[in-house]
Amino acid sequence: MSNTDTDFEALRARLHRAIPGGAHTYSRGDDQFPAIAPPLFVRGKGAYAWDSAGQRYLDYGMALRAVTLGYADARVNAAAAAxxxxxxxxxxxxxxxxxxxxxxxxxxxxxEMVKFGKNGSNVTTAAVKIARAYTGRRYICVPxxxxxFSFDDWFIGTTALKRGIPAEQTASTLVFDYNDIGSLKALFDAHPGEIAAVMLEPATTMIPCPPACTRPAGWPSTGTCAGCDCNAQNFLQQVQTLCRKDGALFILDEMITGFRWHLQGAQTFFGVQPDITTFGKGMANGFSVAAVGxxxxxxxxxxxNRPGMERTFLLSTTHGAEMTGxxxxxATAQIYRDEDVVGHLWRYGASLRDxxxxxxxxxxLSAHFQMDGPPVSLxxxxxxxxxxxxxxxxxLLSQELLKRGVMMPWVAxxxxxxxxxxxxxxxxxxxxxxxxxxxxxxxxxKFLQGPAIRPVFRSHN
Structure with a gap:
């Protein structure tokens, strides 16, 4: 074992002794990376990050997709310092x-109105509360x-991680299938007049376009989907129509798609208008800012300021409006306006995919290694x-990329x-x-050095 390996093991031990899970996000945990991955980084600049031994890596994790301009962007840092x-x-x-x-x-x-928070889970839970308060209804549907969507019980209890969560906390969360409007209609039929909202991400590597649409293959040169002949049949349009008909709220979680798919969010890209949207991640180039609007x-x-109206205790956080973030x-939003950041993300993604x-x-190896998803969400x-x-x-692939100076747990x-x-x-x-x-x-x-990575959402370690 080299000195670096020994140092890394010591750092891992310190992390797990001080922090449950060894990090403050499970996506950063040891079980999400090859065994040879550095246990921590000490700094980042641009598209690169450095470990405790001084090794530089080209990073495609980009702080769990929160950094869209680059680490330590001088313009954003100056705005925060001011x-x-x-x-x-x-x-x-x-x-x-x-x-x-x-x-x-x-x-x-x-x-038209917005509340800021410090993380995505708080604002998605706030969106749920808004929907229930506004409609007077109980159920929330998610794909x-x-x-x-949130670390709060209303959502996590729907996953394999149920320990510590009373069943009644998730009894009002219903699950449907993305791109299957029939599965969502079935929930509305089973709970007539009781669904407060449908919450979903507009797109991931899965897109809402109908199967007959060939337009996505040409993104971004073909422009947004809002002007496509098939747009009226896309899944988001179907969900929006169903919500409007029933009186449920249509909530888009743009934590990841916001500030990537389009300057105005994936909602503008796909031509829909949600009642509520949540944002985070790329809003402030890594600074802790999230929003529900x-x-x-x-x-x-x-x-x-509405006399006589029954009150709803919405987001009320000491640090939600912290001025640095x-x-x-x-500053980040202005850079987006001035420099066509979104266009760059699409173009680089297309070049990377190709x-x-x-x-x-x-x-x-075309049958064994494949790129999936549109260029901006690979x-x-x-x-x-x-x-x-x-x-x-x-x-194994991630391990071998690391050996060659590239960290690619996902593509951001x-x-x-x-x-x-x-x-x-x-x-x-x-x-x-x-x-x-x-x-x-x-x-x-014979080639893997250590255990394989494992899903975050599993019931046992």
């Missing part, structure tokens, strides 16, 4: 939170194919000798990923797929 000098967090509402709220309202057509009539359930958001597909073809699929998706093979692109980063990625993949091919022939166990 707000530190203004006091960070004052006794009454601040000019910064007013400007930030107005910036989001000006940016996203469906947002089973989308694995995470929507049309005024709905959001005003949390108002205090909101200053970072204002390049990685070509490398796999050169190795004769995933890679790793298949075993039988053609089945394999976590062991995914771990930033403005800082450019031609040099694309070339480095393709060269690393070329070497990694050479080992991958050997593992297909000789067995992955």
């Amino acid at each position: 707000e530190m000098e203004n006091g960070v967090n004052l006794t009454r509402a601040t000019m910064t939170e007013l400007l930030a709220a107005e910036a989001l309202i000006d940016l996203v057509p469906s947002v 089973r194919q989308q694995p995470f 929507g049309r005024r009539e709905v959001m005003e359930v949390g108002a205090i 909101l200053g970072a958001f204002i 390049g990685m597909t070509q490398v796999a073809a050169r190795h004769g 995933n890679y699929l790793t298949r075993d000798t039988g053609g089945q998706v394999s976590l062991s093979m995914r771990t 692109i930033s403005q800082s990923h450019g031609p040099a980063e694309l070339q480095l990625t393709l060269e690393a993949l070329d070497g990694a797929l050479g080992v991958y091919a050997q593992a297909l022939d000789g067995g992955v166990e």
Whole structure:
């Protein structure tokens, strides 16, 4: 064992001794990365991060997709630092939170009022409360194919992780299938007049376009889906129509799609108008900012200036309007407006997808390594000798990329990923797929250093 390996093991032990799970997000846990992955990073700049031994990695994790411009962007940092000098967090509402709220309202057509928070779970749970308060109804519907909406009991209890969660906490959360409007209609039929809202991500690697639509293959050159002849039949339109007909609220969780698919969110890309939207991740280039926003009539359930109205205790957080994060958001949004960041994410994604597909073809591995999803929301699929998706093979690929200086637990692109980063990625993949091919022939166990990565949502360690 090398000195670096020994140091890494010591750091892992310290992390697990001090922090349950060894990190503050389960997606950062040891079980989500190959055994050779550094246990922690000490700094990041642009598209790169450095471990405790000084090793540099080209990063495609990008802080769980929260960093869209690049680590330590000087413009965003300067905006946050200026707000530190203004006091960070004052006794009454601040000019910064007013400007930030107005910036989001000006940016996203469906947002007329907004409440800020520090993480996505708080604002999605707030959206649920708003929907129940506004409609006076009980049930919330979410798609089973989308694995995470909140750390709160109303959602986590629907997953395999049920320990510590009373069953009654999730009895009002109903599950349907994305892209299957019949499965959602069945819930409305089973609970007439009782569904408060449908909450879903607009798209992941799965898109809401009807099967007959060929337009997505040409993204982004073909433009948004809002102008497509098939748009009226897309799944989001169907969900919106069903909600409007029944009186339920239509909630889009744009935690990941926001500030990636379109400057105004995936809702504008797909041509729908939700009643409530939640944002986070890329809002402030890694600073802790999340938001729930929507049309005024709905959001005003949390108002205090409407005499005689029954009160709803909505989001009320000491740090929700912390000025550093909101200053970072204002600066990030302006950079998006000025520099076509979204266009870059689409273009780089298309080049990455095409390049990685070509490398796999050169190795004769087109059936075993594949790119999935639109350019702005890519995933890679790793298949075993039988053609089945394999976590062991995914771990091996990630391991071999790490050895070549690329960390790719998933694919999150930033403005800082450019031609040099694309070339480095393709060269690393070329070497990694050479080992991958050997593992297909000789067995992955001979090449994998440590256990395979495991799903976050499993019932036991």
